[in-house]
Amino acid sequence: MAxxxxxxxxxxxxxxxxxxxxxxxxxxxxxxxxxxxGQLESLELPADLAGGKPSLRNVMREDGAPHASGAYTAALxxxxxxxxxxxxVVKQIITHE
Amino acid sequence: xxxEEAASLLRARELTVRELWDACAVAAHARNPELNAFLxxxxxDDAAIAAAQKRIDTEGDAAPLLCGIPLAIKDNILIEGKxxxxxxxxxxxxxxxxxxxxxxxxxxxxALFVGRTNxxxxxxxxxxxxxxxxxxxxxxxxxxxxxxxxxxxxxxVAAHLCIAALGTDTGGSIRQPAALTGLVGLKPTYGAxxxxxxxxxxxxxxxxxxxxxxxxxxxxxxxAIRGKDPLDATTIPDALYPAREVPAKLRIGVPRHLxxxxxxxxxxxxxxxxxxxxxxxxxxxxxxxxxxxAHALAAYYVLMPAExxxxxxxxxxxxxxxxARGKTLLDDYLLSRTEGFGPETRRRILLGTFVLSSGxxxxxxxxxxxxxxxxxxxxxxxxxxxxxxxxxxxxxxxFRFGEKGDPMSMYLEDIFxxxxxxxxxxxxxxxxxxxxxxxxxxxxxxxxxxxxxTAPHQAEESLFAVASAVENAR
Numbered sequence: 001m002a003x004x005x006x007x008x009x010x011x012x013x014x015x016x017x018x019x020x021x022x023x024x025x026x027x028x029x030x031x032x033x034x035x036x037x038g039q040l041e042s043l044e045l046p047a048d049l050a051g052g053k054p055s056l057r058n059v060m061r062e063d064g065a066p067h068a069s070g071a072y073t074a075a076l077x078x079x080x081x082x083x084x085x086x087x088x089v090v091k092q093i094i095t096h097e
Numbered sequence: 098x099x100x101e102e103a104a105s106l107l108r109a110r111e112l113t114v115r116e117l118w119d120a121c122a123v124a125a126h127a128r129n130p131e132l133n134a135f136l137x138x139x140x141x142d143d144a145a146i147a148a149a150q151k152r153i154d155t156e157g158d159a160a161p162l163l164c165g166i167p168l169a170i171k172d173n174i175l176i177e178g179k180x181x182x183x184x185x186x187x188x189x190x191x192x193x194x195x196x197x198x199x200x201x202x203x204x205x206x207x208a209l210f211v212g213r214t215n216x217x218x219x220x221x222x223x224x225x226x227x228x229x230x231x232x233x234x235x236x237x238x239x240x241x242x243x244x245x246x247x248x249x250x251x252x253x254v255a256a257h258l259c260i261a262a263l264g265t266d267t268g269g270s271i272r273q274p275a276a277l278t279g280l281v282g283l284k285p286t287y288g289a290x291x292x293x294x295x296x297x298x299x300x301x302x303x304x305x306x307x308x309x310x311x312x313x314x315x316x317x318x319x320x321a322i323r324g325k326d327p328l329d330a331t332t333i334p335d336a337l338y339p340a341r342e343v344p345a346k347l348r349i350g351v352p353r354h355l356x357x358x359x360x361x362x363x364x365x366x367x368x369x370x371x372x373x374x375x376x377x378x379x380x381x382x383x384x385x386x387x388x389x390x391a392h393a394l395a396a397y398y399v400l401m402p403a404e405x406x407x408x409x410x411x412x413x414x415x416x417x418x419x420x421a422r423g424k425t426l427l428d429d430y431l432l433s434r435t436e437g438f439g440p441e442t443r444r445r446i447l448l449g450t451f452v453l454s455s456g457x458x459x460x461x462x463x464x465x466x467x468x469x470x471x472x473x474x475x476x477x478x479x480x481x482x483x484x485x486x487x488x489x490x491x492x493x494x495x496f497r498f499g500e501k502g503d504p505m506s507m508y509l510e511d512i513f514x515x516x517x518x519x520x521x522x523x524x525x526x527x528x529x530x531x532x533x534x535x536x537x538x539x540x541x542x543x544x545x546x547x548x549x550x551t552a553p554h555q556a557e558e559s560l561f562a563v564a565s566a567v568e569n570a571r
Contacts, residue, residue, distance in 0.1 A: 007447065010447045010451055013450050014406060014434075014446045014447055014450040015410075015431055015434050016431065016443055016446060016447070017431050017432075017435040018447075026444065026447070029444065029503065029504050030444075030447070030451075032504070032505045033448060033504060033505060033508075034451075036394075036505055036508075037395045037396075037399050037452075037461065037465075039392060039395050040392060040399065040460075040464045040468060041460065041464070043389070043392050043464065043471075045464075045468070045471065046471065049467040049470050049471060072194055075192075075195075076416075076417075078192070079191065079417035079418075080417070081415070081416075081420030082420075090415060090426070091425070093426050
């Protein structure tokens with residue numbers, strides 16, 4: 001059983017706010033989903049898969065120069081919520097006070 | 098009109114590219130207030146229309162079949178300079194800074210784009226009811242959903258507002274709406290089509306694919322968009338998997354043990370009748386067993402939210418997208434994400450955060466990942482005695498708005514389709530007739546349903562063969 005406190009904690013981890021009005025509904029829906037996916041517990045796995053090693057692996061490639069420097073700067077900067085020239089404006093997080 | 102028919106008329110000079118474009122644009126503007134299939138209908142691109150006409154005039158039959166063909170594009174596929182919102186408030190004003198690889202390929206083939214189509218927010222849903230811009234309506238009965246998440250693309254094609262469309266499929270988002278609107282929908286082999294420029298949902302599951310009126314049209318679109326792409330490291334070269342012959346008489350595997358409960362009686366009857374028609378056309382039916390399929394949806398609802406929570410973490414209100422501002426940087430993140438994401442998106446992010454959290458990752462995520470490997474083995478075993486595996490695409494025809502209000506009942510819509518995403522195998526939904534239901538005022542309506550086939554990795558040709566056989570048998 002998920003509790004409203006647990007859902008609140010998950011929301012904080014996920015950088016989301018769940019309003020109190022929504023919290024009960026979210027928690028009960030969460031319970032129903034977890035009850036369903038919990039059926040995986042009863043699944044018996046072949047011995048060679050029980051270790052849980054992922055079947056996919058990461059593929060690395062050499063760094064290259066995929067496009068001319070600055071080719072996308074104007075288009076990307078146009079999406080910034082706030083900008084100074086081509087720089088993205090963000091909140092100051094370290095103060096001298 | 099199909100791609101084949103339109104291309105033939107364009108080449109015979111019985112139709113100009115401009116006339117074809119205008120016909121689609123007029124229909125789209127006329128029907129969209131009712132259907133809400135398009136989030137935006139684009140203005141005519143005069144240069145592209147003129148270029149396509151010139152190419153047909155000079156190259157004739159050598160011009161690509163898609164030259165001058167108006168297509169609809171799901172709102173999570175980037176077209177340079179156009180908004181790509183994934184039907185979310187989070188990306189309401191986001192303009193694509195580049196073309197998705199599939200869009201570049203379609204542009205090179207001379208295709209035109211009617212508009213961007215509605216969808217469940219970030220492709221999470223099976224009804225298009227989770228769009229931040231209102232639901233899309235099913236052209237077969239506007240009191241019902243068109244399926245989802247590619248419901249806008251499906252409705253646009255089914256209502257003849259474009260010739261064909263692209264969708265994306267993470268757990269059935271092309272095939273289920275294709276079934277519910279009477280179209281052919283293909284989810285290609287994982288890695289067959291580049292996802293560069295598709296807004297990611299579950300990166301080990303997502304594929305782009307066609308929604309079309311005929312099997313041949315689906316093949317034309319698939320051929321145009323497929324291929325290895327340096328911009329998507331998960332794309333695969335041709336012949337990565339062992340080549341499979343496509344016999345004239347196909348062996349169709351039927352996992353009858355999975356079809357015993359839950360399917361509407363008339364859907365089941367249509368499925369059996371379609372199989373019988375295939376059998377009388379000379380194909381053979383083979384009994385197969387896929388025991389772990391009963392756990393596929395559970396595994397999917399662990400793996401997919403885990404990937405969703407990771408993929409959507411990038412949307413934090415800092416560089417692009419919805420940007421709310423509070424007192425602290427943390428407030429900026431919290432406000433932007435809480436205001437920007439709809440309820441279903443937030444639900445799946447929370448679920449993903451949960452299954453990846455310490456203490457639960459072994460019980461849920463690793464177990465689901467292992468289940469995925471077992472499923473793949475079971476299918477590979479089944480493909481020793483069969484060329485394709487058949488299911489009904491859905492348990493029922495299109496449902497009414499609001500009918501599946503609790504998340505779990507909506508998730509069950511994907512019960513047959515998710516397995517192909519988990520195994521990475523290609524799958525197609527093909528129309529298998531209609532079933533009668535009541536319309537909004539008690540009048541009888543005929544609702545489309547689909548039959549679903551899965552094939553081994555890179556055996557799309559087997560899917561086209563069996564899908565054509567269904568088309569011809571009807």
